[in-house]
Amino acid sequence: MFAATMQFDLGEDVNAMREMVHRWAQDRVRPMAEEIDRKNLFPPELWQEMGELGLLGVTVPEEYGGAGMSYLAHVIAVEEIARASASVSLSYGAHSNLCVNQIKLNGTDEQRAKYLPRLISGEHVGALAMSEAGAGSDVVSMKLRAEKRNDRFILNGTKYWITNGCDADTLVVYAKTDPEAGSKGITAFLIEKEMVGFSTSEHFDKLGMRGSNTAELIFEDVEVPFENILGEEGKGVRVLMSGLDYERVVLAGIGTGIMAACLDEIMPYMVERKQFGQSIGNFQLMQGKIADMYTAMNSARAYVYEVAKACDRGDVTRQDAAACCLYASEQAMVQAHQAVQAMGGAGFLSDSPVARIFRDAKLMEIGAGTSEIRRMLVGREMMGAMR
Amino acid sequence: MKVLVPVKRVIDYNVKVRVKADGSGVDLANVKMSMNPFDEIAVEEAIRLKEEGVASEVVAVSIGVKQAQETLRTALAMGADRAILIVAADDVHTDIEPLAVAKLLAAVVKEEEPGLVLAGKQAIDNDMNATGQMLSALLGWSQATFASEVTIEGDHALVTREVDGGLQTIKAKMPCIVTVDLRLNEPRYASLPNIMKAKKKPLDEKTPDDYGVDVSPRLSIVKTAEPPTRKAGVKVGSVDELITKLKDEAGVI
Numbered sequence: 001m002f003a004a005t006m007q008f009d010l011g012e013d014v015n016a017m018r019e020m021v022h023r024w025a026q027d028r029v030r031p032m033a034e035e036i037d038r039k040n041l042f043p044p045e046l047w048q049e050m051g052e053l054g055l056l057g058v059t060v061p062e063e064y065g066g067a068g069m070s071y072l073a074h075v076i077a078v079e080e081i082a083r084a085s086a087s088v089s090l091s092y093g094a095h096s097n098l099c100v101n102q103i104k105l106n107g108t109d110e111q112r113a114k115y116l117p118r119l120i121s122g123e124h125v126g127a128l129a130m131s132e133a134g135a136g137s138d139v140v141s142m143k144l145r146a147e148k149r150n151d152r153f154i155l156n157g158t159k160y161w162i163t164n165g166c167d168a169d170t171l172v173v174y175a176k177t178d179p180e181a182g183s184k185g186i187t188a189f190l191i192e193k194e195m196v197g198f199s200t201s202e203h204f205d206k207l208g209m210r211g212s213n214t215a216e217l218i219f220e221d222v223e224v225p226f227e228n229i230l231g232e233e234g235k236g237v238r239v240l241m242s243g244l245d246y247e248r249v250v251l252a253g254i255g256t257g258i259m260a261a262c263l264d265e266i267m268p269y270m271v272e273r274k275q276f277g278q279s280i281g282n283f284q285l286m287q288g289k290i291a292d293m294y295t296a297m298n299s300a301r302a303y304v305y306e307v308a309k310a311c312d313r314g315d316v317t318r319q320d321a322a323a324c325c326l327y328a329s330e331q332a333m334v335q336a337h338q339a340v341q342a343m344g345g346a347g348f349l350s351d352s353p354v355a356r357i358f359r360d361a362k363l364m365e366i367g368a369g370t371s372e373i374r375r376m377l378v379g380r381e382m383m384g385a386m387r
Numbered sequence: 388m389k390v391l392v393p394v395k396r397v398i399d400y401n402v403k404v405r406v407k408a409d410g411s412g413v414d415l416a417n418v419k420m421s422m423n424p425f426d427e428i429a430v431e432e433a434i435r436l437k438e439e440g441v442a443s444e445v446v447a448v449s450i451g452v453k454q455a456q457e458t459l460r461t462a463l464a465m466g467a468d469r470a471i472l473i474v475a476a477d478d479v480h481t482d483i484e485p486l487a488v489a490k491l492l493a494a495v496v497k498e499e500e501p502g503l504v505l506a507g508k509q510a511i512d513n514d515m516n517a518t519g520q521m522l523s524a525l526l527g528w529s530q531a532t533f534a535s536e537v538t539i540e541g542d543h544a545l546v547t548r549e550v551d552g553g554l555q556t557i558k559a560k561m562p563c564i565v566t567v568d569l570r571l572n573e574p575r576y577a578s579l580p581n582i583m584k585a586k587k588k589p590l591d592e593k594t595p596d597d598y599g600v601d602v603s604p605r606l607s608i609v610k611t612a613e614p615p616t617r618k619a620g621v622k623v624g625s626v627d628e629l630i631t632k633l634k635d636e637a638g639v640i
Contacts, residue, residue, distance in 0.1 A: 001401055003399070003401055003402060006417075007417065007419075012457070012460070012586075013582065013583065015457075015588070016457070016460060016461070016464065016577075016582045016585075017582055019421070019461075020464075020576050020577055020578075020582065022577070023576060024576045053576060053578045053579060054578040054579030054580045054581075054582075055574055055579060057580065062580070067579035067580050068583065068585060069579065069583070115427055195424060214434075
């Protein structure tokens with residue numbers, strides 16, 4: 001554990017929350033991280049525990065069982081969980097932001113009352129599905145078809161790379177209701193696991209983020225009533241894109257958490273590992289390495305926390321949501337790489353924590369939008385401001 | 388029955404404590420502070436007594452700097468009903484001595500009239516292990532220290548104490564002071580909704596003057612030093628070599 005770091009001015013509530021999440025994650029999740037990775041399985045009991053701690057509805061008002069707190073608070077929760085296990089944090093983020101927060105933002109009162117309480121208590125698991133095997137960065141080219149038939153929609157097709165896909169009870173799913181209308185023909189639906197014709201694959205075997213269960217969703221004539229439309233028919237892209245800005249900011253916390261985990265793992269090693277008769281941390285090349293890691297971590301935190309505060313004020317821009325996520329994610333990969341380097345042969349062993357962190361960090365440049373797409377967004381927004 | 392729980396703000400147990408360069412004390416600049424872990428166990432026990440219907444109200448009290456508010460908020464988030472902060476120092480380096488703390492607590496007890504005081508056996512900063520005992524003497528109440536199990540039975544408490552060589556169970560007449568040890572319980576994590584609710588719970592601020600207690604120190608710190616660094620041990624190749632070394636070098640056998 002490396003605790004000698006700057007205290008950011010996050011307010012009393014968020015500080016108290018960080019303290020609680022930190023302790024819980026270090027006591028409960030960190031000791032499980034190695035096994036979660038090795039077995040590639042999410043411990044289902046964690047949903048209930050997170051529910052009891054009030055972590056699953058951080059940004060949701062109290063009337064639906066939430067904590068009524070800020071996006072900043074949510075970032076901190078994601079960060080502290082990622083510091084213990086990045087894959088648990090990814091599943092947590094998919095549930096509590098992608099699914100729960102999207103229902104909070106776009107759901108009707110009836111939908112919120114129906115779905116949120118059980119998602120927030122941890123009784124139900126949530127997911128969000130936009131990607132398909134043929135539609136990743138080009139998400140609008142999705143093929144999942146939703147055909148209107150009498151008083152319902154009939155869904156046919158598949159979704160791919162869906163975090164919590166095989167565990168989820170409630171899923172926010174985007175489908176084409178009007179294939180000719182391009183981005184204006186997409187609608188968001190609330191899908192329940194029990195709906196007839198809905199099934200999933202087994203969860204995938206992955207390089208990293210193992211234990212955050214990723215699966216394919218299969219829709220075969222799934223009947224979905226109109227009341228399960230999230231937002232408006234044909235306005236799915238608006239739901240999707242607005243949610244993505246918050247998603248990027250909240251998931252950026254996984255990046256800052258990974259960087260904190262890197263320091264937690266290597267700092268004791270800097271003291272314990274002796275070469276040439278002294279601790280390797282006494283050597284300037286190693287001090288340079290840890291100084292760079294510390295600087296990157298707190299720079300990323302400063303940007304991410306500030307963009308999260310902008311989310312709470314209601315004036316976040318796509319440019320900054322994408323930019324802070326780009327920075328925190330790529331720095332997570334860079335610093336995880338350096339953490340393995342700092343531990344040398346010990347870090348290269350498969351069961352070493354830094355090896356796991358290194359593999360987990362790679363997802364940060366791919367999942368929830370690739371680095372390429374994030375760069376494109378930032379650059380495009382910047383050029384847009386010049387027109 | 389009302390339960391009073393004194394809590395102290397101390398350096399977090401995970402922090403590596405450093406002595407100030409001039410030896411005048413411990414460096415507290417930008418150091419993480421938390422509730423004394425033994426006090427956390429006392430808070431947890433009090434809340435459990437309330438949940439079992441044995442206690443009716445849990446009042447947390449802290450004596451120290453203004454920032455001890457955060458420590459009290461933690462107690463409130465865990466489930467205490469209200470809190471009292473006695474601001475007795477401006478400087479975070481000022482530690483109020485056990486006798487002054489005990490006198491202040493005695494004054495709070497007279498005002499609040501609790502049936503039980505549950506306190507940590509000691510604070511992990513100065514390790515005095517004195518406040519609970521002094522409070523018992525000042526009030527003339529019975530005391531049960533180092534508790535690893537507490538059961539309230541009508542007008543007395545059955546307390547299992549961790550003593551050298553085993554466990555001792557004593558019966559203490561109520562009202563009493565119980566100081567708690569590590570193995571009494573495992574404190575809960577305060578949930579997020581409870582952290583938010585804690586902000587709305589009452590936290591009264593007082594000063595030592597309100598209770599007429601003089602908190603000026605009676606001890607002066609001569610010197611603070613880090614423990615000597617441990618010298619590296621030696622590796623022995625065989626049992627015979629070990630026995631020889633124990634005989635000839637260490638002279639213990």
